[in-house]
Amino acid sequence: MARITAGVTTSHVPAIGVAIDRGETTTDYWAPLFAGYEWSRKWMAENLPDVVVLVYNDHASNFSLEVIPTFAIGCAESYQVADEGFGPRPVPEVPGHADLSCHLAEQLILEEFDLTVVNRLDVDHGLTVPLSLLFGQPEVWPVRVVPIAVNVVQYPQPTGRRCYELGKAIGRAVTSFPEDLNVQVWGTGGMSHQLQGPRAGLINPAFDNAFLDRIIDDPEGLTHIAHLEYLREAGSEGVELIMWLIMRGALGERVTPLHRFYHVPASNTAVGHLVLEAG
Amino acid sequence: MVERPDFEDIPGTTVFTAQRSRQGFHLNQFCMSLMKPQNRARFKADERAYLDEWPLTEAQKAAVLARDYNAAIAEGGNIYFLAKIFATDGKSFADAAANMTGMTPEAYREMMLHGGRSPEGNRSIKEGR
Numbered sequence A: 001m002a003r004i005t006a007g008v009t010t011s012h013v014p015a016i017g018v019a020i021d022r023g024e025t026t027t028d029y030w031a032p033l034f035a036g037y038e039w040s041r042k043w044m045a046e047n048l049p050d051v052v053v054l055v056y057n058d059h060a061s062n063f064s065l066e067v068i069p070t071f072a073i074g075c076a077e078s079y080q081v082a083d084e085g086f087g088p089r090p091v092p093e094v095p096g097h098a099d100l101s102c103h104l105a106e107q108l109i110l111e112e113f114d115l116t117v118v119n120r121l122d123v124d125h126g127l128t129v130p131l132s133l134l135f136g137q138p139e140v141w142p143v144r145v146v147p148i149a150v151n152v153v154q155y156p157q158p159t160g161r162r163c164y165e166l167g168k169a170i171g172r173a174v175t176s177f178p179e180d181l182n183v184q185v186w187g188t189g190g191m192s193h194q195l196q197g198p199r200a201g202l203i204n205p206a207f208d209n210a211f212l213d214r215i216i217d218d219p220e221g222l223t224h225i226a227h228l229e230y231l232r233e234a235g236s237e238g239v240e241l242i243m244w245l246i247m248r249g250a251l252g253e254r255v256t257p258l259h260r261f262y263h264v265p266a267s268n269t270a271v272g273h274l275v276l277e278a279g
Numbered sequence B: 001m002v003e004r005p006d007f008e009d010i011p012g013t014t015v016f017t018a019q020r021s022r023q024g025f026h027l028n029q030f031c032m033s034l035m036k037p038q039n040r041a042r043f044k045a046d047e048r049a050y051l052d053e054w055p056l057t058e059a060q061k062a063a064v065l066a067r068d069y070n071a072a073i074a075e076g077g078n079i080y081f082l083a084k085i086f087a088t089d090g091k092s093f094a095d096a097a098a099n100m101t102g103m104t105p106e107a108y109r110e111m112m113l114h115g116g117r118s119p120e121g122n123r124s125i126k127e128g129r
């Protein structure tokens, strides 16, 4: 049987990918950020899962304004790296786990979470930057990935509650997969940041640190945060934090925090990172 | 019916709703066309001619040509789509953010290094908090 062993949350700032790709991770600006991931990379190497269910959002890379799925699941054998306007990141293509994807799609839709099934998906920094942060620069990614894409670009984004419930359903669906797999669930994006308009650059450490506390032991409470509150407190792009609730729902009632990191700034963004053990 | 929250009450922020998505449909689709290197090359060679191939309003074209991202957002643009324009220019999200806040890139970077823009006074126009 497949089992969920751990969860990871991390911001997925595009500039972090650029810093890695250009070999700038030891500069004065970037060194403190990457230091916060050192423990996690060692831990990850020793606790390598077979599959990562990676919850992220597409940033106008694969999904145009023609079709805007609220929740989508990649069911492909592999995923190409998107060209976001400056050429694709020089990272390997992302191997999928089509059997687990198809199983999850079936189980989740029958549980009334109507995910859009995507058989061809180009993945952007939202998915590749977390892989780079946790695995560095390998020739081939050491895990298979099931991408779950969440609309956070166009209002209304799904509610935090819906995300949390979807996460619980993902937890049930993973554990009913017959193959013996070690599965992690990652929730990416956030923390506070605003990339648009005269209020750009908003950072709210009090909100972020409370969110880091509560995602560990009060995720239910976090599901009451409404869109307006995310917008006011965490900036217009801070609403990405709803994706952390999917990860948290999948991990079950109790988790043990193994690592916690918070850093400002990475470009425009407050970076938050957790490694949580299931149980 | 679920009431839409009063988004206009958040200072300096435009929420990308389905209505704005309609208004900016062609503008944002034009932006995505810049994900192909051949389109970037054609756009760089003659921006006006490339824009004229798209059914954009004159105000949308003017905002793109001027790299006035606040104006582009007012015309229905979304920042993740507009990112394809500044990526084509070799610029970052931080450069674009500086553009929209009216700060120099250096001053904006300095603000971020000192913890960013505080939410104090930036949450609500009506409540002044």
Ligand SMILES: [Fe+2]
Pocket (backbone or CB within 6 Å): A012, A057, A059, A126, A189, A190, A240
């Ligand atoms: Fe994002």
